[in-house]
Amino acid sequence: MQQTKQILVIGNGMVGHHFIDQLRAKDPLAQITVLCGEAQLAYDRVHLSGYFSGTSAEQLALTTEQAYQAANIQYRLNCWVEQINREQQLVVTSQGGQFYYDELVLATGSYAFVPPIPGNDQPHCLVYRTLQDLDAIAKSAAVSKVGVVIGGGLLGLEAANALKQLGLQTHVVEFAPQLMAVQLDQNGGQMLSQKITQLGVQVHTGKATQAIVAGAECRYQLQFADGESLETDLVLFSAGIRPYDQLARSCGLAVGDRGGIVVNDQCQTSDPHIYAIGECALWQQKIFGLVAPGYQMARVVVSQLTGGGQKFSGADMSTKLKLLGVEVGSIGDAHARTPGALSYVFTDPRAQVYKKMVVSSDGKRLLGAVLVGDTSNYDSLLQYALNDMLLPKQPEQLILPAASGAPLAALTLPNSATICSCHNVAKGDIVAAMDSGCCDLASIKSCTKASTGCGGCTALLKSVVDDELKSRGVEVKNHLCEHFAYSRQELLHLVQVGGIKTFAELLSRHGQGLGCDICKPTVASILASSWNDYVLKKPHVGLQDTNDTFLANMQKDGSYSVVPRIAGGEITAEKLLVIGQVALDFNLYTKITGGQRIDLFGARLEQLPAIWQRLVDAGFETGHAYGKSLRTVKSCVGSTWCRYGVQDSVGQAIAIENRYKGLRAPHKIKMAVSGCTRECAEAQSKDIGIIATENGWNLYVCGNGGMRPRHADLFATDLDTETLIRYIDRILMLYIRTADRLQRTSVWMEKLDGGLDYLRKVIIDDELGIGAELENQMAALVNTYACEWKATLENPQALKRFRQFVNSPDADEHIVFVEERAQIRPATAEEKRQWQQQIPITQLSTSELPVKALAEEN
Amino acid sequence: MAWTDICAFEDLVENSGICALLNGQQVAVFLLELQGEPLVYAIGNYDPLGQANVLSRGIVGSIGEQIVVASPLYKQHFDLTTGQCLEQPEVVIPVYGVKLQQGRVWLNAVKQDQQASAA
Numbered sequence: 006m007q008q009t010k011q012i013l014v015i016g017n018g019m020v021g022h023h024f025i026d027q028l029r030a031k032d033p034l035a036q037i038t039v040l041c042g043e044a045q046l047a048y049d050r051v052h053l054s055g056y057f058s059g060t061s062a063e064q065l066a067l068t069t070e071q072a073y074q075a076a077n078i079q080y081r082l083n084c085w086v087e088q089i090n091r092e093q094q095l096v097v098t099s100q101g102g103q104f105y106y107d108e109l110v111l112a113t114g115s116y117a118f119v120p121p122i123p124g125n126d127q128p129h130c131l132v133y134r135t136l137q138d139l140d141a142i143a144k145s146a147a148v149s150k151v152g153v154v155i156g157g158g159l160l161g162l163e164a165a166n167a168l169k170q171l172g173l174q175t176h177v178v179e180f181a182p183q184l185m186a187v188q189l190d191q192n193g194g195q196m197l198s199q200k201i202t203q204l205g206v207q208v209h210t211g212k213a214t215q216a217i218v219a220g221a222e223c224r225y226q227l228q229f230a231d232g233e234s235l236e237t238d239l240v241l242f243s244a245g246i247r248p249y250d251q252l253a254r255s256c257g258l259a260v261g262d263r264g265g266i267v268v269n270d271q272c273q274t275s276d277p278h279i280y281a282i283g284e285c286a287l288w289q290q291k292i293f294g295l296v297a298p299g300y301q302m303a304r305v306v307v308s309q310l311t312g313g314g315q316k317f318s319g320a321d322m323s324t325k326l327k328l329l330g331v332e333v334g335s336i337g338d339a340h341a342r343t344p345g346a347l348s349y350v351f352t353d354p355r356a357q358v359y360k361k362m363v364v365s366s367d368g369k370r371l372l373g374a375v376l377v378g379d380t381s382n383y384d385s386l387l388q389y390a391l392n393d394m395l396l397p398k399q400p401e402q403l404i405l406p407a408a409s410g411a412p413l414a415a416l417t418l419p420n421s422a423t424i425c426s427c428h429n430v431a432k433g434d435i436v437a438a439m440d441s442g443c444c445d446l447a448s449i450k451s452c453t454k455a456s457t458g459c460g461g462c463t464a465l466l467k468s469v470v471d472d473e474l475k476s477r478g479v480e481v482k483n484h485l486c487e488h489f490a491y492s493r494q495e496l497l498h499l500v501q502v503g504g505i506k507t508f509a510e511l512l513s514r515h516g517q518g519l520g521c522d523i524c525k526p527t528v529a530s531i532l533a534s535s536w537n538d539y540v541l542k543k544p545h546v547g548l549q550d551t552n553d554t555f556l557a558n559m560q561k562d563g564s565y566s567v568v569p570r571i572a573g574g575e576i577t578a579e580k581l582l583v584i585g586q587v588a589l590d591f592n593l594y595t596k597i598t599g600g601q602r603i604d605l606f607g608a609r610l611e612q613l614p615a616i617w618q619r620l621v622d623a624g625f626e627t628g629h630a631y632g633k634s635l636r637t638v639k640s641c642v643g644s645t646w647c648r649y650g651v652q653d654s655v656g657q658a659i660a661i662e663n664r665y666k667g668l669r670a671p672h673k674i675k676m677a678v679s680g681c682t683r684e685c686a687e688a689q690s691k692d693i694g695i696i697a698t699e700n701g702w703n704l705y706v707c708g709n710g711g712m713r714p715r716h717a718d719l720f721a722t723d724l725d726t727e728t729l730i731r732y733i734d735r736i737l738m739l740y741i742r743t744a745d746r747l748q749r750t751s752v753w754m755e756k757l758d759g760g761l762d763y764l765r766k767v768i769i770d771d772e773l774g775i776g777a778e779l780e781n782q783m784a785a786l787v788n789t790y791a792c793e794w795k796a797t798l799e800n801p802q803a804l805k806r807f808r809q810f811v812n813s814p815d816a817d818e819h820i821v822f823v824e825e826r827a828q829i830r831p832a833t834a835e836e837k838r839q840w841q842q843q844i845p846i847t848q849l850s851t852s853e854l855p856v857k858a859l860a861e862e863n
Numbered sequence: 864m865a866w867t868d869i870c871a872f873e874d875l876v877e878n879s880g881i882c883a884l885l886n887g888q889q890v891a892v893f894l895l896e897l898q899g900e901p902l903v904y905a906i907g908n909y910d911p912l913g914q915a916n917v918l919s920r921g922i923v924g925s926i927g928e929q930i931v932v933a934s935p936l937y938k939q940h941f942d943l944t945t946g947q948c949l950e951q952p953e954v955v956i957p958v959y960g961v962k963l964q965q966g967r968v969w970l971n972a973v974k975q976d977q978q979a980s981a982a
Contacts, residue, residue, distance in 0.1 A: 487926070487927070488924075488925075518924070518925040519895065519897075519923070519924045519925035519930065520924040520925070521922070521924035521925065521926060521931075521933065522921070522922040522924060522933035522938060522940075524924075525922050525924060526922070543877070546876055546877070546878070546879055547876070547877065547878030547879035547922070547923065548878075548922075549922075550922065550935065551917070551920040551921065551935035552935075554879075554920065555920070559917065559920070559935055559936070561913070561915065561936070562914075562915050563915035563916050563917045563936075805874070806876065806881070809882060809916075810882055810883055810884045810889075811869065811870040811874050811881045811882065811883050811892075812869050812870050812883050812884055813883075813884045815884065817889070817916050819909075819915065819916050820915075834914065
């Protein structure tokens with residue numbers, strides 16, 4: 006291995022980055038330098054439109070500067086190359102920098118083609134290619150109402166999605182008579198047009214734009230060859246890409262007639278020390294405008310530089326994606342151009358699904374396919390095409406609806422079958438990873454990189470892994486614990502169907518042993534959300550976690566914190582004074598929580614009833630901070646006060662919090678209501694998020710902050726309050742019914758077969774016919790709500806538990822506080838030790854906790 | 864071997880724990896029921912792993928054949944008959960003798976051979 010070779014890369018797009026990543030993995034010592042034209046390192050261009058629906062630049066990033074530094078990769082940002090001096094093997098940048106190379110890799114990518122239409126250089130005529138472009142689009146959209154995308158190909162529709170997400174009236178103008186003419190046949194293109202039009206994007210096909218002039222209603226007017234015109238404030242060109250090949254041209258490398266740096270099977274240019282990969286490279290007169298072939302080229306060059314012999318042999322251009330929410334798939338010979346090819350076509354005009362399968366003249370091999378509106382068959386079909394597998398006797402079964410539930414058995418795939426084309430992972434690689442000890446999806450993903458590119462193969466990967474596990478005799482169990490051979494969902498079913506009211510009854514009928522700290526709280530939650538009994542009723546007492554038993558949150562020293570409910574974060578001055586006075590009287594530490602309420606820390610067990618008596622007397626209710634239940638409904642101040650608010654978000658938040666308070670669920674639930682799209686309540690990071698619109702409320706579901714953030718999915722738009730509440734009732738009840746123990750809604754959604762679309766079908770279309778039942782169950786729970794602290798204070802038997810010792814009124818001397826920033830905090834072990842040495846413990850009276858003594862000492 | 868009268872049997876909470884003070888030591892006392900028979904166990908209330916007096920507030924149950932309590936802090940399990948921690952067997956907490964007499968619960972700092980039953 007030549008350890009001191011200088012490898013210079015020009016361009017840090019997805020392909021350039023992949024090359025660096027792969028080379029570093031193969032050769033830890035290579036000197037790698039990358040010159041990057043943009044202001045940041047590589048990012049995910051495939052999911053660019055996500056930038057407008059909440060994905061940040063950081064989330065799109067494929068790497069970080071720290072990661073490059075740690076891998077000893079030299080990089081320059083904002084660095085444009087002026088010239089390549091092939092004789093001296095030297096590259097000169099526009100800032101005058103010079104970089105020598107032994108091997109040079111051109112990964113310069115492509116730029117958006119702007120058709121030569123008069124008026125195309127005006128201020129709000131933009132392209133859609135880089136993060137910088139997106140910032141410019143957002144800026145322009147802020148002062149625009151109507152936007153037009155010129156170009157109805159794959160990228161054009163992505164761009165249209167971006168404009169739609171920015172709230173513009175969106176049009177797509179395409180020169181060809183149909184959308185996505187490369188990937189779809191005419192009927193598929195029509196179905197796509199129809200669906201996209203229904204989603205509010207107007208499609209104009211067969212339109213040649215001749216000029217962009219000043220508009221009457223809008224900023225500009227597009228004038229078409231047929232005499233018609235279209236008014237718009239913003240024009241976005243997405244009419245194809247052109248390779249960045251100027252550098253190659255000016256240093257005399259061979260380029261194609263229509264652009265592109267000519268490369269051979271080794272991805273070498275006409276200079277053996279210069280390689281070209283990705284969208285700037287021209288292989289056999291072809292430019293590959295997808296990321297997977299670019300990655301393949303990158304790996305070929307890595308292989309060449311590290312002594313391997315890999316060659317580039319073309320790439321599969323099949324693609325599956327979601328455009329504007331419409332599923333589209335295209336495989337191989339979509340246009341049936343192979344001589345003798347036969348086509349099977351299935352159309353469902355009601356569901357607006359179009360599927361076409363192109364097979365060889367003998368009907369034995371799959372040549373291509375077009376899928377619009379439903380791509381559930383894509384993975385199976387692609388495997389048939391890529392692996393040249395023999396089709397079943399009746400191949401039409403593969404696209405007919407009856408077959409859609411039965412994807413190709415992963416077990417029948419050969420080991421050579423490519424599962425992940427982004428990272429070129431074959432089934433054999435996955436099996437090998439499992440042989441070496443990986444036995445869950447996460448570890449297989451990190452070990453093989455499968456499904457970490459575009460993510461299109463996620464479902465297929467899962468079925469390969471599941472089938473492989475099954476064939477190895479590994480039973481995929483979902484049992485709650487050793488006492489119940491059932492999942493949480495099954496137990497809930499047993500409880501509700503059998504009318505079981507206590508843990509003892511459930512255990513004797515369906516379990517074994519005595520139960521444990523896993524199944525007891527789970528069953529307590531199931532019983533609560535089925536029958537809503539008082540949680541401290543005698544048979545339920547021993548089932549609860551300590552927090553539920555004492556209706557407070559245990560802290561590290563065994564003391565508790567207390568959180569009264571402050572619905573929607575709205576509180577009167579009088580009530581604030583009460584909380585303040587209680588905190589003073591009981592010497593509690595106070596802190597404002599993230600859920601817009603106040604947490605009081607440092608309460609000893611025996612103090613809890615007295616504290617709560619004061620709070621309940623002042624009209625407070627328990628905040629359920631201790632429960633797997635609704636925590637808070639956060640709100641912004643809304644239209645009542647805010648200049649921008651369009652609805653009363655506080656009023657809505659209070660109503661919703663009061664509706665669902667006390668609801669026991671598999672895990673805690675957080676909600677928020679924002680009064681306008683500025684989203685000050687951060688509703689999109691909540692299990693249930695509600696954002697006001699001019700016409701009502703947009704409902705977001707299954708978001709999460711915390712350890713594993715998940716952006717909530719937009720579930721339904723412009724709902725009136727009644728419909729909003731109905732949907733939330735149904736969603737929450739379905740979650741309670743079907744989620745696993747301690748499964749937040751975000752993970753529940755990710756595990757839900759069919760995902761968001763399925764949830765919509767069940768909740769909105771009521772496909773399972775359980776809507777009314779779910780609503781009735783929720784109504785029963787809402788109607789039987791009672792504040793648990795109020796009930797406890799009225800129950801002498803329950804109150805007996807709130808004492809440290811059954812045989813003494815003393816307090817736990819082990820709970821010791823010191824002062825910090827004018828409040829109490831638990832003493833550290835060291836502080837307690839020091840303090841014990843000075844004053845014997847037995848002299849401690851509970852009313853004089855050693856706050857002051859220690860504060861002075863420190 | 865001095866027995867101390869701690870509380871009435873009614874003061875115990877079925878399938879759960881309470882805490883008692885025995886010569887200045889905190890003791891967690893649990894009442895379980897096995898086939899209609901009440902079983903009472905007593906162990907130290909101090910959780911040496913979480914470093915707080917909280918074991919009486921844990922959930923009781925069984926892991927395999929062992930009768931255990933799960934610490935409410937970090938959920939380690941302690942065997943109610945031996946005081947041994949299941950997750951970290953080198954950690955063993957005190958176990959106390961229990962007897963039930965005339966509706967009263969008695970504790971002894973020394974563990975008896977026989978587990979107490981309703982006598």
